[in-house]
Amino acid sequence: MTLQTEQPIDTSPIGVADDSPDDLDPLWRAVEPEMRTRGNDIHIPMSFAFAERLCDAYPEADSLVVRVAILLHDTGWARVDETKIISEGFGKNWRQSQIRFEHEIKGCEIAREVLPGLGYDDAFITRVTDIIDGHDTRPESHSIEDSLVRDADRLWRFTPAGIALASSWFFQTPSFYCRRLRSEILPELITAAGLEMATVELDRAEALLKVAVL
Numbered sequence: 530m531t532l533q534t535e536q537p538i539d540t541s542p543i544g545v546a547d548d549s550p551d552d553l554d555p556l557w558r559a560v561e562p563e564m565r566t567r568g569n570d571i572h573i574p575m576s577f578a579f580a581e582r583l584c585d586a587y588p589e590a591d592s593l594v595v596r597v598a599i600l601l602h603d604t605g606w607a608r609v610d611e612t613k614i615i616s617e618g619f620g621k622n623w624r625q626s627q628i629r630f631e632h633e634i635k636g637c638e639i640a641r642e643v644l645p646g647l648g649y650d651d652a653f654i655t656r657v658t659d660i661i662d663g664h665d666t667r668p669e670s671h672s673i674e675d676s677l678v679r680d681a682d683r684l685w686r687f688t689p690a691g692i693a694l695a696s697s698w699f700f701q702t703p704s705f706y707c708r709r710l711r712s713e714i715l716p717e718l719i720t721a722a723g724l725e726m727a728t729v730e731l732d733r734a735e736a737l738l739k740v741a742v743l
Contacts, residue, residue, distance in 0.1 A: 587720065
C-alpha cells in the first residue's frame with residue numbers, strides 16, 4: 530500500500546535544491562574516503578537531498594534517523610572487492626548477489642565505527658544499522674524511516690545524473706534504462722511523495738536526454 534501524505538510535495542528539480550543544513554557535516558567528513566567508490570560522491574548527496582524532501586512530506590518520521598541512514602547506506606561499497614561491484618552487483622540477479630549483502634554488512638560496520646565518536650548512542654545507531662542492513666536485499670520495509678530511505682535511494686536514478694551513471698553500470702542506453710525505470714522502479718516506490726517526485730523527475734530527464742529519438 531502506498532504511503533500517503535497531506536503535506537506539500539516538492540517536485541522542483543533536485544539539481545537546484547537549496548543548500549542542505551550543515552549539522553551532519555562532521556559525519557560527511559568522517560566517511561569522505563568511502564564516498565570515492567561506485568559514484569557514491571554523486572549518488573549519496575543526491576539521495577540525501579531527496580531524503581530531506583521526503584522527511585518534509587512525512588514529518589511523523591524521525592528525520593535524523595532517515596538522514597543519517599541515507600548518508601551511510603552505501604558506504605560499504607568502499608570495503609568490498611571493487612572488481613566485483615559491476616560484474617556481480619549489476620549482473621544477472623543483481624538484487625540478490627552476494628556482493629550486495631556484503632556491502633550492507635560493511636555499511637553497518639562503518640556506521641558502528643564512526644557514529645559513537647560523533648555523539649550518537651547505541652539505540653540510535655541500531656535504528657540506523659537496521660535500515661542499512663537489507664536496504665537493497667530485504668524485500669520489505671520495517672518502518673516509515675526505512676521506507677523513506679528506500680525511496681530516497683531509488684529517487685536519484687530518475688535524474689539525468691542517475692540515468693547516466695546507472696545506464697553505464699547496466700551497459701544499457703539511457704532510453705532503455707528510462708523504460709526500465711518506468712516499468713520496474715516506479716512500482717517499487719513506497720511513498721506517494723516519492724512516486725510523484727520520481728515521475729516528474731523522469732519526465733524532465735527523458736525530455737532533456739531526447740530518449741524518444743535516441
